[in-house]
Amino acid sequence: xxxxxxxxxxxxxxxxxxxxxxxxxxxxxxxxxxxxxxxxxxxxxxxxxxxxxxxxxxxxxxxxxxxxxxxxxxxxxxxxxxxxxxxxxxxxxxxxxxxxxxxxxxxxxxxxxxxxxxxxxxxxxxxxxxxxxxxxxxxxxxxxxxx
Amino acid sequence: xxxxxxxxxxxxxxxxxxxxxxxxxxxxxxxxxxxxxxxxxxxxxxxxxxxxxxxxxxxxxxxxxxxxxxxxxxxxxxxxxxxxxxxxxxxxxxxxxxxxxxxxxxxxxxxxxxxxxxxxxxxxxxxxxxxxxxxxxxxxxxxxxxxxxxxxxxxxxxxxxxxxxxxxxxxxxxxxxxxxxxxxxxxxxxxxxxxxxxxxxxxxxxxxxxxxxxxxxxxxxxxxxxxxxxxxxxxxxxxxxxxxxxxxxxxxxxxxxxxxxxxxxxxxxxxxxxxxxxxx
Numbered sequence: 399x400x401x402x403x404x405x406x407x408x409x410x411x412x413x414x415x416x417x418x419x420x421x422x423x424x425x426x427x428x429x430x431x432x433x434x435x436x437x438x439x440x441x442x443x444x445x446x447x448x449x450x451x452x453x454x455x456x457x458x459x460x461x462x463x464x465x466x467x468x469x470x471x472x473x474x475x476x477x478x479x480x481x482x483x484x485x486x487x488x489x490x491x492x493x494x495x496x497x498x499x500x501x502x503x504x505x506x507x508x509x510x511x512x513x514x515x516x517x518x519x520x521x522x523x524x525x526x527x528x529x530x531x532x533x534x535x536x537x538x539x540x541x542x543x544x545x
Numbered sequence: 546x547x548x549x550x551x552x553x554x555x556x557x558x559x560x561x562x563x564x565x566x567x568x569x570x571x572x573x574x575x576x577x578x579x580x581x582x583x584x585x586x587x588x589x590x591x592x593x594x595x596x597x598x599x600x601x602x603x604x605x606x607x608x609x610x611x612x613x614x615x616x617x618x619x620x621x622x623x624x625x626x627x628x629x630x631x632x633x634x635x636x637x638x639x640x641x642x643x644x645x646x647x648x649x650x651x652x653x654x655x656x657x658x659x660x661x662x663x664x665x666x667x668x669x670x671x672x673x674x675x676x677x678x679x680x681x682x683x684x685x686x687x688x689x690x691x692x693x694x695x696x697x698x699x700x701x702x703x704x705x706x707x708x709x710x711x712x713x714x715x716x717x718x719x720x721x722x723x724x725x726x727x728x729x730x731x732x733x734x735x736x737x738x739x740x741x742x743x744x745x746x747x748x749x750x751x752x753x754x755x756x757x758x759x760x761x762x763x764x765x766x767x768x769x770x771x772x773x774x775x776x777x778x779x780x781x782x783x784x785x786x787x788x789x790x791x792x793x794x795x796x797x798x799x800x801x802x803x804x805x806x807x808x809x810x811x812x813x814x815x816x817x818x819x820x821x822x823x824x825x
Contacts, residue, residue: 413566428556432553435553436551438549440549467569471565471568474569474572474573475572478575478576481561483563483565484565486560
């Protein structure tokens with residue numbers, strides 16, 4: 399009985415705090431994306447007019463934890479299959495946040511664009527049975543500015 | 546780099562537009578419905594299989610779990626009562642044509658509980674509290690026949706099979722260790738944990754009525770216990786669905802219906818209970 403109460407409290411805490419964190423994170427992401435819109439991001443490897451530019455490596459990484467509620471819903475989802483919407487929004491936040499941090503670094507170097515941008519995803523605590531787990535997304539690319 | 550621009554991208558492209566609470570509710574209700582259906586099917590199947598367990602096996606199992614049965618009575622009067630119950634039971638089993646390898650053991654308990662029960666291995670427990678509510682031997686015979694009918698229909702072992710299947714399924718689903726199962730098995734020792742379904746109770750009633758009719762030639766006083774129960778029941782009734790024993794009124798009605806169909810013109814009067822059976 400106590401196990402069940404404990405579990406339900408965890409679920410409620412996960413839901414309330416997880417949803418609050420997600421909402422405010424999305425607000426902040428949208429805000430900062432507006433501020434950094436003038437920095438262009440490309441996945442193209444070949445930089446036009448390369449010989450007239452200076453390039454530096456810039457990267458941004460973020461780790462976001464899964465909350466108890468999301469993990470429980472995803473666990474149920476794994477029984478029946480389908481889109482794990484609980485994790486979709488989590489990864490969306492992580493990707494956008496990583497790109498934003500990369501852009502912030504590019505701005506500090508004075509660059510106007512980032513080329514050859516790549517994203518890497520890693521799961522932390524992978525395989526550990528009872529842990530909640532977290533996801534890391536790393537964005538990196540070549541920031542360029544006129545020589 | 547004037548030929549490139551960074552347009553504003555609409556939100557929500559990469560995320561399914563379901564609300565997390567709706568997703569959660571759908572998953573929880575769907576999966577628990579599935580589990581309930583699966584466990585029910587499993588328990589019914591286990592009940593069917595348990596019915597085929599030989600009675601000798603059931604007795605051996607009851608033997609190993611039987612610590613809960615009341616101690617043999619010490620007082621001479623209790624021994625006399627126990628003997629009387631056993632004799633009456635043997636007369637009934639003769640009338641009911643039980644298979645030869647299905648001996649019934651009656652245990653008398655001087656406790657004031659108003660109850661009688663049948664459990665694994667053909668053990669029947671009768672409490673003094675119940676005997677005190679009965680007006681005659683015929684009424685007591687009806688109760689005993691009802692419990693014997695449970696044993697004959699293999700209801701205790703079916704109930705145990707069902708309970709075991711449900712426990713096994715739930716504990717393996719929830720990932721609880723052997724501890725809970727162990728606990729349940731010891732709980733079977735306290736056998737009131739076994740409960741019979743409404744249809745099992747009704748079948749036991751009709752078998753018992755037939756047995757009483759065969760033994761005494763009439764079913765007078767068969768409803769006596771339930772009538773006494775109905776008088777005592779002043780508390781609000783729980784709906785029939787949630788009660789494993791069919792509603793008392795219904796049982797009285799069914800017994801009366803049966804006795805109306807088997808009217809005996811020269812019906813012998815009810816045999817009174819011997820004096821020593823009454824509470825002192």
